[in-house]
Amino acid sequence: MQFWDKYGNVAQLLFVKLDDALLKAMVRFWDPTYRCFKFNKVDMIPTIEEYSTLFHYDFRDPLRIY
Template identity: 75%
Template sequence: MDDALLKAMVRFWVPIYKCFTFNEVDMVPSIKEYSTFLHYDFRDPLRIY
């Protein structure tokens, strides 16, 4: 995993709203984007993410 990416994700994450905030713009990644960021395959249909 990319440490710089992980640090940036933690820095901009707003836990109250469960999204990322960049200059007052909210962004919520999709499961596919999380899969790319974290290098993890989220295709298990029986698992709740």
């Protein structure tokens, strides 16, 4: 039961229909070296401020390395 609690019903992912155009775009713009998406040589990595908003956490602790 621990697997179910952690991952839920992952078997439902077998029935998700893939969007071929979206998948092709993701493969085209993915940079495996940096592990992020790049558009016109601009990486799409969230900044610390964006992570702060996403996680509802204040990352302004001056004594901590992020």
